Structure formats: structure tokens, C-alpha cells
Amino acid sequence: MTVFEQWSLVAAFGSLGVGVIGFVALAWQLLMLARSTKQDHDRRRKQATMEFLADNMNQRKSLFDDGIPQERDHAAIEALISRSTAGDERATKLITSYLTTFNLLGAGTRSDAFDQQLIDDAWGGLIISVWNNYRPWAEAQRQQHGEPLLWRHLEWLASQMTPRRLLTQADGLSPSGDPAV
Numbered sequence: 001m002t003v004f005e006q007w008s009l010v011a012a013f014g015s016l017g018v019g020v021i022g023f024v025a026l027a028w029q030l031l032m033l034a035r036s037t038k039q040d041h042d043r044r045r046k047q048a049t050m051e052f053l054a055d056n057m058n059q060r061k062s063l064f065d066d067g068i069p070q071e072r073d074h075a076a077i078e079a080l081i082s083r084s085t086a087g088d089e090r091a092t093k094l095i096t097s098y099l100t101t102f103n104l105l106g107a108g109t110r111s112d113a114f115d116q117q118l119i120d121d122a123w124g125g126l127i128i129s130v131w132n133n134y135r136p137w138a139e140a141q142r143q144q145h146g147e148p149l150l151w152r153h154l155e156w157l158a159s160q161m162t163p164r165r166l167l168t169q170a171d172g173l174s175p176s177g178d179p180a181v
Contacts, residue, residue, distance in 0.1 A: 042115070049114040052105060053122060059101050067091075068098050071129040081137045095137060099151050102130055106153030109160075116160060124161035131158035 060068075067090075069076030083091035105127075108114040119127070131138075131154055142150045 045113065046115045046118055048108075049118045052108065052114060053119070056101055056105065060098075063094060063098050063101075066094055068094050071126055071133065074133065077133045081134070084137065085140070095134060099130070099134055099138060099154060102127060102157070103151045103154040106155075106157030109157055110153055119157070120161050125163075127154075128158050128161050128163065131155060 064070070067080070069080060071077075080091050080095065084095055105114065105119065109116050109119055135155075138151045138155075142148050
């Protein structure tokens with residue numbers, strides 16, 4: 001083997017080494033870009049969630065002012081549902097508006113536009129309570145209108161939330177400790 005051939009081999013392996021190093025560097029940059037993009041997506045999703053929750057608080061305040069009872073006032077909720085069932089159009093519109101705000105939250109969460117863990121941390125118990133309180137009415141509306149998917153995102157969201165406490169006999173339920181808000 002001549003000196004020229006030896007230097008040609010050294011140059012070829014050197015070029016190969018530079019190419020491998022370049023490929024590894026490019027792969028590393030792509031990995032960092034993907035990680036950065038995911039972190040940015042998570043941050044934006046959390047920001048969108050916080051903005052929606054803040055807007056939802058304003059909407060809820062307006063609905064409370066119009067007559068929607070607090071989530072833990074079961075007697076007032078039952079009275080509102082009874083009025084709606086009896087044909088009170090205003091009561092029906094209030095309940096519909098109220099549930100729709102939570103249904104939109106569920107739709108956004110299900111489509112990954114909103115952060116589910118943040119919603120669970122902030123409003124998990126509230127969402128469970130809303131669905132438990134209005135579920136009979138919502139199911140009746142599904143039957144009445146022939147729309148089995150009505151408020152399905154709210155129902156799904158409530159099923160994804162972590163129960164905050166156990167119901168007790170003081171809540172009027174069995175001492176078995178069924179999970180609830």
C-alpha cells in the first residue's frame with residue numbers, strides 16, 4: 001500500500017467520523033427542539049386552561065346572580081330542576097347555560113386544548129358536584145330531545161376528576177363511603 005493510499009484511507013475515515021459526529025449533533029438538536037416544542041405546548045395549554053377557568057368564573061357569577069344555586073345547595077338545585085321540569089323556561093335556560101360552560105371545558109380538555117391535571121387540581125370536586133347534581137336532569141333532557149350525547153363532555157370530564165371526599169351519613173347517604181366531591 002502506497003503512502004497516497006494510506007492517506008486516502010485516513011481521509012476517508014476522517015470524513016466518515018465527521019459525518020457521524022454531524023449526524024449525532026443534528027439528531028441531538030432535533031431531540032432538543034421536540035422537547036422544547038412539547039414544553040411550549042404544555043405551557044400554552046396550561047395558560048389557555050387558566051384563562052378559560054377565569055372566564056368561566058365570571059360566567060358562573062353571572063349565572064349565580066341570575067338564579068343558579070351554589071353547587072353544594074342540593075335543596076335549591078332540586079327546586080330549580082323541579083321548576084325546569086314543570087315547564088319553567090327561564091329555569092331550563094339557566095341550567096342549560098350552566099351545564100354548557102362545563103361541557104365546553106370538557107370538550108377542550110378531551111381535545112387536549114386544556115390541561116386536565118390543572119382542571120382537576122383547581123375544580124375537580126366542583127365538576128363532580130355539578131355533574132352529580134344535574135345528572136338526572138341532563139339524562140331526562142337526553143331522553144326528551146333524543147340526543148344521547150348531550151353534555152357528554154361534562155359527563156366525561158366528571159369521570160376523569162379525582163374525588164375529594166367521601167360522602168357520609170351526614171350527607172344523607174349510606175355509611176359505605178361512596179366517593180363524591
